Structures are given as structure tokens and as C-alpha cells.
Amino acid sequence: MDDIEAQPAADGLLGGDAAHSGPAVMDVEGSSDAMYLTKLRGVVPDGSVPPADEQAKLVEELEAEDITAGEQMYIISKKWWGDWCAYTNFRASAWDSNNAADDSEAGTCPQSIDNSDITGIDADDDLRPGLEEDRDFVIVRGKSWHLLSEWYGGGPAIRRSAVLEGLVPNNKRPRVNPYPMKLEVCWGGKPDDVKPIKAEQSETVASLKERACKAFGLDTDKVEIWDFFHRSKYAKLEDKLDQTLDECRVLEGQDILLDDKVITVGACIIAIDLAAGLTGCWS
Numbered sequence: 001m002d003d004i005e006a007q008p009a010a011d012g013l014l015g016g017d018a019a020h021s022g023p024a025v026m027d028v029e030g031s032s033d034a035m036y037l038t039k040l041r042g043v044v045p046d047g048s049v050p051p052a053d054e055q056a057k058l059v060e061e062l063e064a065e066d067i068t069a070g071e072q073m074y075i076i077s078k079k080w081w082g083d084w085c086a087y088t089n090f091r092a093s094a095w096d097s098n099n100a101a102d103d104s105e106a107g108t109c110p111q112s113i114d115n116s117d118i119t120g121i122d123a124d125d126d127l128r129p130g131l132e133e134d135r136d137f138v139i140v141r142g143k144s145w146h147l148l149s150e151w152y153g154g155g156p157a158i159r160r161s162a163v164l165e166g167l168v169p170n171n172k173r174p175r176v177n178p179y180p181m182k183l184e185v186c187w188g189g190k191p192d193d194v195k196p197i198k199a200e201q202s203e204t205v206a207s208l209k210e211r212a213c214k215a216f217g218l219d220t221d222k223v224e225i226w227d228f229f230h231r232s233k234y235a236k237l238e239d240k241l242d243q244t245l246d247e248c249r250v251l252e253g254q255d256i257l258l259d260d261k262v263i264t265v266g267a268c269i270i271a272i273d274l275a276a277g278l279t280g281c282w283s
Helices: 032-043 050-064 077-090 143-150 207-216
Strands: 072-077 136-139 152-157 157-165 173-176 181-187 190-199 223-227 255-259 263-264 267-272 278-282
Touching: 032 181, 050 136, 072 077, 072 143, 077 136, 136 143, 143 152, 157 207, 181 207, 190 207, 207 223, 207 255, 207 267
Parallel strands: 181 255
Antiparallel strands: 072 136, 072 157, 157 173, 181 190, 223 255, 263 267, 267 278
């Protein structure tokens, strides 16, 4: 699963106010999202924003597609979404007839995407406590978000990963957890440098390790991951990479350690010190 994080606000083709100005949000080069945007620009050669009905059609087509596990989804304020629905008359089969905000003006082009009413204080991608889907926010696919961001700018982008749940393997349903748990991850080379990382209980240990190593700039092959309960090596998770965090009993707020690997070759113990860039051997 990719990092669950927010991206800075941006100005879209329709412009944006000072509260939402910032660097471009588009970070999807090389992805299917980027290819879709390239296709869109082919439909709108001059780079202008499509008419309202065309916007609704493009997003409706995207939202009708099946969601896959691990797919990046984005959370949008219901207030802004309602304004956009009223403007474009958006009605996809996956959405109910109450998408338009009650106080929105039909036919009025919305301003920049504004998620400030649903984001928390500590981080842009933290939601305020007690919010409910469909009442306070909606969740759209990554491709839909990138189109809306391209057209309107604003933000911040609130990204979550889709997981599949269900008792029958061939009948699992996609779900997005708006409130993922937070883990405190540190690396043995710099134990005081603790990085908070969001994770899903359905995520595998291997996925968490990959994302944690990326956060510290480490090679996954040169470190091993531990349950660092009470800041001590409680359980070695390196042997459980295929298991989920739930199966390994990793809980909200738990400490996780990335430790440099110690490899035994015959009578020789090889220690990899990534902080110093050295490898030692002793017997």
C-alpha cells in the first residue's frame, strides 16, 4: 500500500483563491491516471476545462469502474462535492440522489476544492473526529480526484487505500477506512528519529515494511522489522511478512522498529551498520 498522505493544495485550470494556492497536485506521471489525463487533454486540446455536463460524464465513467485492492482513493468534503454535483448535475449509479448540497446554487461553478472543513489540526490528511461518509465527505477514485484537481485546484488531497473485505474470496467488497491507525516507526541507526506512519490492519507486514523503509530511505533487504512494544524487541515481524498487521496484533499507536540485519554465515556473524555504511564480521 502506498503512503497514506496528503498533497499540497494547488491551483486548477479554473484558478483558485489565495487560501488554496500552491504547487501543482499532479504527481501521477507514469501511472494510469497520467495516461487518462493525457487522453482527456486529447479530448480538450487547448487544455481548457470541459463543460459541466462533460465533467459529470467523465467522472461518472470513472466511478462506474470496479475498485481493486490497494487502489488509491481520495476523500472530498461533502459541501464542495455537493456544489460540484449541483453545477454539473452529476448523478452516477453508485451515488444516491441526495449528492447535491441543499444550499448549493444549481448552475454556479464551484470555487477551488476546499477540504478545510473536514481536515484536522495536526496534519492535512487527518480527518476531524466523528465525521461520517456521505454526510460529511465522499470518497472518489484516484482518477476522478486528479481530474477534479486539474480542473479546480485546491485541496488538500486526502488519500486512502482501498481494501477488500468479505468472507468469500470471490465476493469481497471494497472498503476505504477514513481513519487508519497510526504507528510510531523508528530505525535502529537513529532511534530518536520517530516517524508516524498510517496503516491499515488489513495491510501486510511486507507492505508496512516497504513504506517504512521508503520513509527512512532504507533498503528493505538490509533491515528487518520488529514489533517494538514498550520500546523493546517484543516480536520479530520479519518472519511474518505475508501476514496482516491484525494477525500480528499490531495496534493503534504501537512502536515499530527497523533494525539493521545481522546475518550468520558459518561461524561468522555479519552485522550491517547502515548508519555508518559499514559491514562488520566477527566469530
